[in-house]
Amino acid sequence: MAFKDSFNHWEPIAGYGWEATWRPLADDNFRLGLGYTVGVTMRENWNYIPIPLALPLASVGYGPATFQMTYIPGTYNNGNVYFAWLRLTFQ
Numbered sequence: 343m344a345f346k347d348s349f350n351h352w353e354p355i356a357g358y359g360w361e362a363t364w365r366p367l368a369d370d371n372f373r374l375g376l377g378y379t380v381g382v383t384m385r386e387n388w389n390y391i392p393i394p395l396a397l398p399l400a401s402v403g404y405g406p407a408t409f410q411m412t413y414i415p416g417t418y419n420n421g422n423v424y425f426a427w428l429r430l431t432f433q
Contacts, residue, residue, distance in 0.1 A: 343427070349387060357381015359399050359410075375401035379412060406431045 347353045361377035377399045384390040401410040411426040 347385060351386035353383060353385055355381055355383040357395070361399055361401060371405045373403045375399070375403065375408070406433065
């Protein structure tokens with residue numbers, strides 16, 4: 343995945359995500375997930391040096407669509423980012 347960071351520069355990220363899923367409703371299409379993601383990212387303001395990461399992962403899904411999210415902790419004015427994306431599964 344790649345996205346624009348807060349300085350409007352591209353930031354690539356690659357890794358692995360694992361989630362346990364629950365189906366709390368009678369409708370099996372609805373699910374909740376909780377897990378983790380580990381990977382490597384590179385930022386322009388750090389000269390694209392590979393940076394390892396381990397972050398929490400949560401999701402809400404229905405059918406082929408899953409809204410996934412994570413939290414990137416930080417310090418004052420540095421980090422503390424809620425990051426979310428939509429995943430579509432084609433069967």
